[in-house]
Amino acid sequence: MKHSTRSIAVVGAGQAGLQLALGLRRSGHHVTLVSNRTARQVLDGRVMSTQIMFADALETERRLGLDHWQGEAPAIEGLTFTVAPDAVKAIDFEARLAAPGQSVDQRVKIAAWLEEFTAAGGELRIAEAGVAELEELAASHDLVLVTAGKGEISRIFERDAERSPFTAPQRVAAVSYVHGLRPRDSFVACSASLMPGVGEYFIVPALTKSGPCDCLFLNGVPGGPLDAFADVRSPEEHLDVTKKLLAEFLPWEAERAADAVLTDPGGVLAGRLTPTVREPVATLPSGRKVLGVADVLVVNDPLTGQGSNSAAKCADVYLREILARGDEPFDADWMTATFERFWEYARHVTRWTNGLLPPAPAHVVDLLDAAQRQPGLASRIAEGFNNPTGLDPWWHEPEAARREILPEPAVR
Structure with missing residues (x-):
C-alpha cells in the first residue's frame, strides 16, 4: 500500500511505543520518540513487568523484524492451572498451546529496540514529557501518540466511567526474577495457581540479562495475606517473603522455589493499579489533540497476562490505520475511530480480566x-x-x- 511520509511523535518507549516507532520509521515516516531513560538506564534499572507474549502478539513483532530472541528465550509450550483453596489442590490440569509463547525481560527488549530505533534514523529525545512538551510536539508534528506517562500526562485522558467498573486497585502485585527454580517434570509452561479469596500466583519462564530465568508473580487481594510487601526493605527480603507465602498457601510451589535466588538486585517489583479505561483523545490547553495508546487508555490487572499482548496488538492496529490514512489529517474523529478499532479486541480482554477479579462464578x-x-x-x-x-x-x-x-x- 502506498502511503505518504508524515511527521509523528511517540511519547513513551515501552512495548507499544517502540513497536509503533520502529514500524513507522521503517515505513519512511519521520519519527520523534520521547523516552525518560536511555537504553543503558533501562538495562541497568529495575524490572518493569512479568511480560508474557503469546503467538498472535509475537506475530506482530515478527512482521516488523523485531523478534530477536527466538533462539534464546524459553519457548513456553503451554499453561498449567491449579485451584488451591486452603493449600490443597482442588483442580489441577495442563494444556499445550497451538504455538509457543515467549517472555523477554523488558529491560533487555526495550534497550535493544531503543538502539535499533536510533540506528534506523529515528530522533530520540531523553526527557520526562509533560503537557508543555506535548504542546511543542503537537505544534511540530502531524500526530502525537502518548504511549506512557505519569504525573500531569496521566491526567489528560479522562476516565471512561461506563467502561471502568472499578475505582480502586483490586490486587497488589509482587514480582521476583529468579534463577534456580526447580523445573517442571512436563513441558515448559506458564503456571497459574488460583487461591480463592487470597489471590493468584504465576510462574513465567523468561529470558533476562543473565540468561533464562523464571518470573515469580504473586497477585494478592488488597489487605489480604499476600499484601505483605509494603515494608520490605531489600530485594533479598522481597524474595524471602515470597517464599514464606508460598510455603503457607502453595507448599508444592515452595518446594520448587526453595533454592531460587534473584537474577540481579533489580529483579523485584511491587505495586498496584486500578483497572481503568480512558477516553482516547486528550485536548491540550492550545486546543490541539493527542491520541492515547495501549495501557494509557486500557489498564487491566496483570492476572491474565495480557499487558504486552494488548500493547503489541494496539501498536499493530494503530500502525495499519496510520499507514492507511495517506495525506488525510489525523483529526479527532480519526483518533477516536482508530481507538475503537483496537477496543473491538481490547473489550474482550477487559471483560475477561475484570470478571476474574471478584470470586469466580x-x-x-x-x-x-x-x-x-x-x-x-x-x-x-x-x-x-x-x-x-x-x-x-x-x-x-x-x-x-x-x-x-x-x-x-x-x-x-
Whole structure:
C-alpha cells in the first residue's frame, strides 16, 4: 500500500511505543520518540513487568523484524492451572498451546529496540514529557501518540466511567526474577495457581540479562495475606517473603522455589493499579489533540497476562490505520475511530480480566473442573490467553458454559 511520509511523535518507549516507532520509521515516516531513560538506564534499572507474549502478539513483532530472541528465550509450550483453596489442590490440569509463547525481560527488549530505533534514523529525545512538551510536539508534528506517562500526562485522558467498573486497585502485585527454580517434570509452561479469596500466583519462564530465568508473580487481594510487601526493605527480603507465602498457601510451589535466588538486585517489583479505561483523545490547553495508546487508555490487572499482548496488538492496529490514512489529517474523529478499532479486541480482554477479579462464578469453576477430564476444553481455555475473543460467550455466560462441558459418561 502506498502511503505518504508524515511527521509523528511517540511519547513513551515501552512495548507499544517502540513497536509503533520502529514500524513507522521503517515505513519512511519521520519519527520523534520521547523516552525518560536511555537504553543503558533501562538495562541497568529495575524490572518493569512479568511480560508474557503469546503467538498472535509475537506475530506482530515478527512482521516488523523485531523478534530477536527466538533462539534464546524459553519457548513456553503451554499453561498449567491449579485451584488451591486452603493449600490443597482442588483442580489441577495442563494444556499445550497451538504455538509457543515467549517472555523477554523488558529491560533487555526495550534497550535493544531503543538502539535499533536510533540506528534506523529515528530522533530520540531523553526527557520526562509533560503537557508543555506535548504542546511543542503537537505544534511540530502531524500526530502525537502518548504511549506512557505519569504525573500531569496521566491526567489528560479522562476516565471512561461506563467502561471502568472499578475505582480502586483490586490486587497488589509482587514480582521476583529468579534463577534456580526447580523445573517442571512436563513441558515448559506458564503456571497459574488460583487461591480463592487470597489471590493468584504465576510462574513465567523468561529470558533476562543473565540468561533464562523464571518470573515469580504473586497477585494478592488488597489487605489480604499476600499484601505483605509494603515494608520490605531489600530485594533479598522481597524474595524471602515470597517464599514464606508460598510455603503457607502453595507448599508444592515452595518446594520448587526453595533454592531460587534473584537474577540481579533489580529483579523485584511491587505495586498496584486500578483497572481503568480512558477516553482516547486528550485536548491540550492550545486546543490541539493527542491520541492515547495501549495501557494509557486500557489498564487491566496483570492476572491474565495480557499487558504486552494488548500493547503489541494496539501498536499493530494503530500502525495499519496510520499507514492507511495517506495525506488525510489525523483529526479527532480519526483518533477516536482508530481507538475503537483496537477496543473491538481490547473489550474482550477487559471483560475477561475484570470478571476474574471478584470470586469466580460457579460456571467458571465448573469449566476449570471439567477441563481436568476434557483435554479439548483445557486447550480452549489455554488458547484464550492468546486470543481472548475466543472465550466469548462460553467463559462468561452460565448457559453457554454448560453447553461447552461434555456430559460425564454413564456409569454401567
